[in-house]
Amino acid sequence: MLVADDEDDIRALVGVAVRRAGCVLAASVADGESALASARAELPDLAVLDVSMPGRTGLEVCAALREDPATAGIRVLLLSAGASPDDVARGLAAGADAYLPKPFAVADLVGGIRALSTGQPA
Amino acid sequence: MTAAVLSAAPGRGRRVPQPRVPTLEGLLPTAGSMAVAAVLLAAGALPVLDLELTLAGLLSAVAAGVLARAVPSSSRAARIVAPLAAVAGTALVHAGTGALVTLFLLMPPVVALASGAARAGVLAGVLGSVVATLAPAALSGTPVPGATVLLVPAVAGLTGLVVADLGARARSRAEELDVASRMLSARAQTMTSVIDAVTEQSIIGTDPDGTVRVWNPGAEKMLGVPRAAVVRARSIVDFHVPEELDAAAAEFGTADRLAALVHVAQQNGSDVRDWTYVAADGQQRTVAVAITPRTDDDGAHAGWNFVGTDMTEARATERMKDQFVSLISHELRTPLSSILGYLELVLDDEEGTLSDEQRQFLGTVERNAHRLQRLVGDLLFTAQVEAGRFTLQPGDVDLIGIVRAAEETARVTAAAGGVTLVLDVPEDELVVPGDAVRLGQACDNLVSNAVKFTPSGGTVTLSLRAGWRLPDGTVSDGEVLGAEPVARLAVRDTGVGIPAGEQAELFTRFFRASTARRNAVPGVGLGLTITKAITTAHGGTLDVVSAEGQGTTFTLTLPR
Numbered sequence: 001m002l003v004a005d006d007e008d009d010i011r012a013l014v015g016v017a018v019r020r021a022g023c024v025l026a027a028s029v030a031d032g033e034s035a036l037a038s039a040r041a042e043l044p045d046l047a048v049l050d051v052s053m054p055g056r057t058g059l060e061v062c063a064a065l066r067e068d069p070a071t072a073g074i075r076v077l078l079l080s081a082g083a084s085p086d087d088v089a090r091g092l093a094a095g096a097d098a099y100l101p102k103p104f105a106v107a108d109l110v111g112g113i114r115a116l117s118t119g120q121p122a
Numbered sequence: 123m124t125a126a127v128l129s130a131a132p133g134r135g136r137r138v139p140q141p142r143v144p145t146l147e148g149l150l151p152t153a154g155s156m157a158v159a160a161v162l163l164a165a166g167a168l169p170v171l172d173l174e175l176t177l178a179g180l181l182s183a184v185a186a187g188v189l190a191r192a193v194p195s196s197s198r199a200a201r202i203v204a205p206l207a208a209v210a211g212t213a214l215v216h217a218g219t220g221a222l223v224t225l226f227l228l229m230p231p232v233v234a235l236a237s238g239a240a241r242a243g244v245l246a247g248v249l250g251s252v253v254a255t256l257a258p259a260a261l262s263g264t265p266v267p268g269a270t271v272l273l274v275p276a277v278a279g280l281t282g283l284v285v286a287d288l289g290a291r292a293r294s295r296a297e298e299l300d301v302a303s304r305m306l307s308a309r310a311q312t313m314t315s316v317i318d319a320v321t322e323q324s325i326i327g328t329d330p331d332g333t334v335r336v337w338n339p340g341a342e343k344m345l346g347v348p349r350a351a352v353v354r355a356r357s358i359v360d361f362h363v364p365e366e367l368d369a370a371a372a373e374f375g376t377a378d379r380l381a382a383l384v385h386v387a388q389q390n391g392s393d394v395r396d397w398t399y400v401a402a403d404g405q406q407r408t409v410a411v412a413i414t415p416r417t418d419d420d421g422a423h424a425g426w427n428f429v430g431t432d433m434t435e436a437r438a439t440e441r442m443k444d445q446f447v448s449l450i451s452h453e454l455r456t457p458l459s460s461i462l463g464y465l466e467l468v469l470d471d472e473e474g475t476l477s478d479e480q481r482q483f484l485g486t487v488e489r490n491a492h493r494l495q496r497l498v499g500d501l502l503f504t505a506q507v508e509a510g511r512f513t514l515q516p517g518d519v520d521l522i523g524i525v526r527a528a529e530e531t532a533r534v535t536a537a538a539g540g541v542t543l544v545l546d547v548p549e550d551e552l553v554v555p556g557d558a559v560r561l562g563q564a565c566d567n568l569v570s571n572a573v574k575f576t577p578s579g580g581t582v583t584l585s586l587r588a589g590w591r592l593p594d595g596t597v598s599d600g601e602v603l604g605a606e607p608v609a610r611l612a613v614r615d616t617g618v619g620i621p622a623g624e625q626a627e628l629f630t631r632f633f634r635a636s637t638a639r640r641n642a643v644p645g646v647g648l649g650l651t652i653t654k655a656i657t658t659a660h661g662g663t664l665d666v667v668s669a670e671g672q673g674t675t676f677t678l679t680l681p682r
Contacts, residue, residue, distance in 0.1 A: 009460040016467060081455035083499075084506060085513055103459040103495055106466045 001117070002042060003028045004035035004061070005050035005079065010102075014048050014079070017106055021113040032056025036064055039071050046116050048109075051080035051091065059094040066095035075116045079104070151230035152208045156183040159215060159227055172218045172262055179214030182207055186231070201238030202246065205231035209250035213257035220264045225274050228254055229281065236282035237289045244282035251278035324399075324409070324430040327416065330423055332357040332380040344409070344432055346402035358428060359383065363398045363406065384426055387413040396433060408434045444505045451502040458498065461491045500648040504631055507655040514557040514659055521552045521561070521609050521680075525586050528565040532573050532582075540578030543569075546585040554609050554682040556660045561680075564656040567649040568613040568676050574643050575674065576617035585612045588682070597679060608662075611678045618643075619670040628666060629654040637670065653678075 001023045005011045011028050018025050023046070027038040032055040039047055039061075047065070049058035056064070058078050065071040076098075078091045083101035091099040098112050160180055162168045170176055186207035193199040208231035216224045228251050235243035235250075255274045258264035317325050317338045324344045327336030334356050337349040345361055359367060359379045371382035386393035394412045401407060409430040418424040465488050469481070476484070506512045529545050536543045554561075572582040589597040590605035597610060618637040620628065627633045632647040653676075657664040661681050668674035 007456055007460070009464075010456065013460065013463040013467075081452045081459075083455075083502070084511070085515060086511070102455045103462045106463050106470075 001025050001113075002035065002038055002044040002047040002074075004030070004032070004038075004047065004053060004058070006030045006053050007050070010050065010079070013106065014109065017109040018048075018113055020106075021110045021117065023113060023117050030054075032058070032061045035061050039065055039074055040068070043071065044074060046075045046077065046113065048077045048079060048113070049096075051078055051082065051087075059090065062091075062094045062096050077112055077116055152183060152205070152227075152234065153187040155227050155230055156180060156187075156208075156211065156215075159224060163219070168219050168221050168224070170218065171220045171264070174218070175214050175261060176218030179211045179216075179218055182211030182214060183227075186211060202235065202243065205234040205238065205243075206246060206250060208234075209247070209254055213250075213254035214261075216254055217257040217261040217264075220258050220262070222267075222270060225251075225255060225270070228274065228278055232278045232282050233285050236285040240286045240290065244279060244286050247282045248275045248279040251275045322432075324428070324432075326358060326428040326430070327425060328358050328428070329425045332359055332383075332426070334358060335425065336427075341430075344401070344407060344430065345399060358426070361399050363400060366398050384413055384415070387415060387426070391415070396437070397430075399430065407432050408437045440508065444508050447501050447505040448509075451498045451505065454494070454498045458491060458495055462488070462495070465491065497646065497648075500646075500652060504648055504651055504655070507652070508631075512655065512659060514560060516555060517558060518553050519556045519558045519561050521554055521586055521611065522547045524558070524562050524565050525584055525611060527562060528569040529584060531566055532569045535570070536573045536582065539573065539576070540580075541573050541576045542581045543573075544581060544583040546583060548586060548588065552586060552588055552609050552682070554660070554680045556680065557656075560656045561660070564653040564678065565611065567653045568611075568678065571645075571649055572613050572615035572617065572674070572676075574645070575638070575641075576615045580616040580673075582616075583612075583614045585614070586610070587612075589679070591679065591681075607682050609680050609682045611680075612675055613678075614673065614675040616673040619672055619674055620666070620668040621670050622668075625666055625668060629664070 001018050003011055003014045003018065003025065005014065008030075011030070015025055015028060026042045026044045029035050029038055030053070032053045035047065035049060035053070035058075036056065038044075047061075049061055051058040053061075058080070062076045062078065065074055065076065076096045078094075078096040078099045079102060080087060080091065080099065081102045087101070088099045097116055100109060100112060159168065163170060163176065163180075186204045189207065190200050190204040193204075195201075209228060212224065212227040212231070215227060216222075228247075232247035232251060235247040237243070239246065252271070252275045255271050256266055259266050317336070320338055320340045321343060322340055324341035325336065325338040326334060326341050328334050333354060334352045335354070337347075337352045341352075342348055347356075357380070362379070362383065364379070367379040367382050370385070371377060371379060374382050374385040376382055376385065381388075383397070384393075386395070392412065392414045394410060396408055397411045399407045399409045410433045411428050411430045414427045414429075415423060416425045416427050465484060468476070469484055469488065471481075503512070525547055526545065529543055533543060569582065569584060576582055587599060587610050589599055589608050589610045590602045591597050591608045592602060592605050597608060598605065601607075618641055620635045620637060624633075624635050628635070629650050630647075631651045633651075634645065634647045637643075638645065654664050657678055657680070663679045665677045665679070666674065667677075
């Protein structure tokens with residue numbers, strides 16, 4: 001499981017949700033470049049990416065993962081402060097499997113991680 | 123100062139008529155008839171009993187003609203003395219010839235007297251004709267038939283009266299025309315001065331084909347082009363961004379840029395919207411332009427009026443404000459995620475380590491964090507509405523469910539405040555096309571507002587009804603053929619009410635009624651703005667009726 005968010009507190013919160021979902025955290029990073037590098041190195045089942053990150057945005061990382069056959073199978077859950085229908089549409093168009101606007105309920109995030117890590121739609 | 127209003131088209135009675143000597147008042151007919159008499163005398167067609175009297179008569183007529191030409195036409199000499207001299211000449215000719223037919227020579231001076239001196243002239247003409255008729259008896263002892271003495275003055279008097287009346291009427295019309303001309307001239311002058319005084323708004327008038335005819339100092343200032351360089355020489359579309367007009371033309375299904383510009387005004391009679399003007403230096407200005415068609419005196423289409431207010435700075439400020447609100451709201455969501463997320467983790471206390479008091483305190487924190495979250499959501503939503511980025515997720519919405527949910531949401535707060543909630547909804551479903559989440563939000567806003575503004579002991583009633591909207595905007599409860607089927611939700615409270623003078627501002631962002639501030643009712647003034655925006659996006663209307671101290675009714679009408 002990979003978590004990428006430039007906010008330490010959110011990263012830690014997502015870490016808790018990952019554990020509660022019964023998954024193992026492989027990497028926790030704070031920017032888009034590191035997220036892409038970790039994803040290529042670790043090949044996690046699921047990447048939880050913040051949309052607004054320094055360097056590459058979550059949308060760009062998602063698109064890059066989809067373009068590379070080695071990482072195209074990684075499931076992606078996007079987190080974003082953008083909650084409008086347009087924001088959600090942009091996230092899904094970039095190849096994300098699920099989109100969760102901030103602020104989110106931890107229970108919803110846990111449910112999303114469980115669903116995606118077991119290969120079900122969120 | 124620039125003369126903004128063009129001179130009137132020639133003709134159309136706007137010119138003051140120049141005075142001239144009327145034919146009736148001149149002595150041309152007298153001179154002509156005397157000349158004919160002289161010819162007849164010379165030819166022997168008229169008898170000559172006394173050559174001296176006859177010649178004296180002809181000379182008097184000539185003298186009268188000379189006098190009339192020599193003095194101003196409006197003078198007493200021209201109007202009275204000269205015709206009387208001609209009458210005297212006729213009397214002498216009558217006496218000199220003894221021929222009754224010469225009395226016809228009275229007609230021109232009698233007419234001139236009546237025309238030039240009205241009733242007094244008529245009287246003078248009658249008296250003169252009596253003298254002329256009796257002249258042979260007086261000067262040469264020739265008897266005159268009694269009938270002639272009566273008939274000639276009578277005919278002269280009646281003719282004079284008719285002429286005097288016609289003259290009075292003609293003078294009256296001329297005076298009316300003169301007054302009307304002066305008024306028109308004064309009105310045009312007033313319009314010119316008013317339009318010229320407008321320096322902060324552009325006033326542009328065009329022909330039907332868009333050619334500029336009116337260009338005020340405000341237009342000169344806004345677009346940097348002097349009037350002389352534009353009027354009759356340029357088209358209104360020259361000052362617009364072509365791409366903007368082309369986009370409008372594509373939207374309205376026309377190939378013509380001017381037709382696109384005036385399309386809505388042509389359909390609705392007027393149109394106010396932002397257009398981009400291009401100034402002489404190439405700078406673009408965002409201008410709120412009011413477009414109206416112009417008609418001529420006969421009601422025929424004569425062109426277009428464009429009254430523009432420069433909104434460039436105002437719109438830039440609005441955009442900045444919206445961007446700021448959007449940015450702040452966005453940035454607030456991240457810390458809110460942490461607050462709510464960690465609160466959830468703490469409150470999800472599986473081991474039961476929290477005391478009841480700690481749980482109560484954390485509950486307060488959570489409630490306020492959610493309040494902050496709603497505020498951020500409202501701010502973002504209004505920013506989206508202002509920026510025109512607000513979209514609906516369409517579907518079929520059962521309004522009964524929406525209203526019941528709003529009542530349920532407000533129930534706890536109403537009970538705590540001692541407010542009775544009354545629900546009055548139809549038994550069948552009432553479905554409208556729309557966005558269920560947004561309509562729920564609008565309904566929640568109206569109900570929570572009503573509860574907030576109603577003191578303890580009051581009542582809030584939610585009535586939902588099907589109706590039919592008539593062309594005049596009124597809604598009938600019974601089905602009307604051809605009327606638009608609608609759904610109407612009325613939220614009526616017995617609260618503090620809204621002062622009449624403030625009701626027009628109710629839907630403005632951040633506006634709070636004085637009754638809200640006075641009664642310390644919490645809120646930031648976004649709820650009604652959002653409700654109005656949602657209603658408008660659904661093609662509906664939101665009306666308010668309120669009396670201070672008695673209560674308020676908001677009526678939301680949606681097409682179904």
